[in-house]
Amino acid sequence: MLDIKILPFKEFDIHELYNALQLRSDIFVVEQDCVYLDLDGKDEKAIHVIGFKDARVVAYTRIFKPGDYFDRASIGRVAVHKEYRKYGYGKVIMQASIKAVDELFNTNEILISAQAYLEKFYNDLGFKTIGDGYLEDGIPHIRMIKK
Secondary structure, eight states: OOOEEEGGGGOOOOHHHHHHHHHHHIIIITTTOOOOOOSSSSSTTTTEEEEETEEEEEEEEEEETTTTTTSSSSEEEEEEOOGGGGGGGHHHHHHHHHHHHHHSSOOOOOEEEGGGGGHHHHHHTOEEEEEEEEETTEEEEEEEEOO
């Protein structure tokens, strides 16, 4: 079972923040061999959805209300520690994030910029591809929406 915590940036304790940023860096910079600015100045506007297993941060997303990132609500920085992916925690953290968007922002319409290879994963969660693919930080992405 994954323990989920949902909190605004100002409610992070220093250890949770460090562990969430370390997970993001491990995946998006090191594992994907992509040099980009993860600390993009948007974390303070986001609500953070953190998945813990035995007090360890193993899954993470950040969510935004409409207008804070895109014109619609959005979910981004979806990350699951590679040792924990086999347990379906990506689906669990996304379901918690979708529910949080609905409850906190009173909308079920969510726009994401997804890595293209994860299209089926997001389709299974109710997202549909819109438009053509594009490169973001050198990685193929697609825009997807859930209504």
